Amino acid sequence: METFIAVIFGLILSGCQSATPPLGKSGSELVVQGRAIFFNETFDGNGRTCGSCHPAENNFTIDPAFIATLPDDDPLFVAEFNPDLKENFENPQLMRQFGLILENLDGFDDLEKKFTLRGVPHTLALRTSVDSPGGPRTGWSGDGSPGDGSVRSFATGAVIQHFTKTLNRVAGVDFRLPTEEELDALEAFMLSLGRQQDLALPLPLKGPVPKRGQEILLDNSLGKCTLCHVNAGATADFGGGNIGNANFNTGVEDLPDQPAGLTGQLILPDDGFGTPGDGTFNTPPLVEAADSGPFFHNNAVRTIEEAVAFYNSDAFNNSPSGRILASNDPNGVGIRLEATQVEAMAAFLRVINALENIRVSIEALEASAQKGFFERKQAEELLKNAVDETENSITVLAGGGLHPQAVAHLQRAKRLEGKAMDSLFFKGKRIQNAIREQKLAQALLIDAR
């Protein structure tokens, strides 16, 4: 009956024009324009868009599980069906198996022997995580953008590296470069994604294990995390004030038995920042970590627990960063955590990630509820976003065996969000009920602030 009525209304109103605001120069309109470019513009290249590697439905990154859901003709797999890109553009096996993307960061003069394979960094919370006194740091080694090195310029380098029709990479033939206006819009969109400010730790968390994890993170004699991840973000403070986003050599490259290396495929060492590289890599924020693995620049570890446990490893404690921490420790220890402490820290990271996902879900639901009939496409997209974020919250908490009651509320929220997507007349009520369930889950994770 509901569907029938919806059809009738649709027929009656289909002659009316939707009130789409014209594009202009206001901040929000630039974000809308940037969003359209990010997900739709191929820059006359091989068919990829920014969204090919940074899809919204997967936290703006890709991993093997997500990649497995894509059809074989998805532009992500262009190296598998474009004969001009069959060699030396990607390694399809390593992309599908480990989510690794090929990059020629040390130059394009020897494609067979000069490349790195890196995971796709998410583009969330960039406003909090790229600035440093020496200039912005983009990408896994902090030097990801050409030109002036800014977030704004990043798309230019990405188009050249990833969008080209052939390995000649001729501007105007194999792709077109983004215009100044497009760069402005893309920058506005990317900076609008996710958190716009850092957390203020400590948070009044519930649950003894995540609470203990937060304590360990903040303890500069134990976890030592906030030296490089202030407030679980991406900036550093060694005691003299925040120095912004920084690079460090933490020894990830020295991990033995890295998954991609076990395949027998050619994996070249990645020397990080600069050419030749200095071995350092950029610091990502921790809030977004738990649902955006695998981890580190080369996707070396899969779970957040493994990522935390890395800092116990010989690879880390023998690295320049590990040795510095040890030299300033009265017991000569870099980082040494017992298994229970690793679990506690991972639990904390899972909870703050879930809290962020809940925040985004509520925001999307409230925004969806505000959309009128002529904005139903945007309302649907916002609801879809809420469903994706709620799914992330559930996966992150349940994956750590955390807060089962909160998980139950989130599952109810997800069902309501799905029903709201299919509903015309009860959409508003279902959205409000979903918001209520989200807030109930939130209240089980953290005391009201």
Add this chain to the structure above:
Amino acid sequence: MFRPLIGVMGVAVLMLSTAFFAHSQKATEIFIPIGKSPGVSEKITIIGKIESIKTQQKTITVAGATETWTAEISSSTHIWVDRSGLGLSNQKGRFEDLREGLLVEIKYEKGDGERKGPAEWIKVKVEDAG
């Protein structure tokens, strides 16, 4: 008890293990035609035609619309040949590729917009594939 403040030496060494000064990535810059480098072209670079070359001193003088500049080519200067206008792939170049009359774009090593001294990179536009 772990000292709340890492010692000055510790900070200095930690800094040495970090890349304190951000740099733009050079790898894809080679493929960006003259005048199209984002945030850089004509903001801190100069674009003009080579007026003269001093081979021994490894310097070139470039004439723009209203002024001239001189740039030094050091061992670390990247020289790139812009063949995009011919529909061909850009390539690494050499000092010998810099010839009078050719259009160039120069980014100086001094990143603060001071347009003199050694060049960080030079793009030179060629009109024929030979």
